[in-house]
Amino acid sequence: MTHEEPRASTPRGRARREQLVAIGLDLLAEGGWAALTARAVADRARIRPGLLHHYFNGLPGLHVAVAQRASETIVDPVVDALVAAPDTAAALRALRERVLDMLAGERNLRLAAELLVRALRDPRMGAERRDWSRDVRARVAARLEHLRPGWPAERREGTAMLFTAVLDGLMLQLILDPDLPADPALHATEAWAGEP
Structure with a gap:
């Protein structure tokens, strides 16, 4: 446990922390990062803004x-x-089923857009996004080692990188053009990834 989560160590504290994150997610989807303020979260949660420090070490957390x-x-x-x-x-x-679920709805696209923009502008968020992307690539590459044992490590790692790029790219394309169908890109991905 870190010093920034003392109240999150109890069931009640964890529930409150989850509530605050859910409120923050709603605010982010509704109005972007500018809407995600300590005051806005506190008002919705009916707490004092200073309590964010106890759960997250402040608004940046x-x-x-x-x-x-x-x-x-x-x-x-x-x-x-x-x-x-x-x-x-x-x-x-x-991949086909879950990507379509991922891209469904304006809320997910708004959240994805906010994450990408913030990662480009905020070094801390950029580092978080980089670490998350590295973890995703490592998980996919590890799974490919089992699914495609004949592939060299370079191909597995390259495929994992392309997988994350496809997800990010599909989100970006649909953020820019919400009416764009994702099926053609998914068909192309299936055809490419299905090759031995």
Whole structure:
């Protein structure tokens, strides 16, 4: 336990921390980072703004927790389904199903846009995003080692990098053009990744 989470060590503290992150996620989806203020969170939670310090070491810590939750909500289900797949065909089916879920709805696209913009402008958020991306690539590459044992490490790592780029790219394209169908890109990805 770190000094920034003393109240989050009890069930009640963990529940309050979860509530504050959920409120922060809602505010981020509604109005971007500018809407995610200590006052706005405190007003919705009916607490004093100073309590954010006890749960997150202040507003910057809450911002990081909200960004982590947004990534967990939007992209992690895709990665989890992919690495849990028993074979390549199942992995490709999971990719198709989960990516469409990930991209569904304006809320997810707004959250994804806010995460990308903030990662470019804020060094701390950029570092968080970089670490998260490295973890995703490592998980995918490790799974590919089992699914495609004949592939050299370079191909596995390259495929993992392209996988994360496809997810980021699809989100970016749909942020810019919400009416753009994702199916053609997913078909192309399946065709490419399915090759031995």
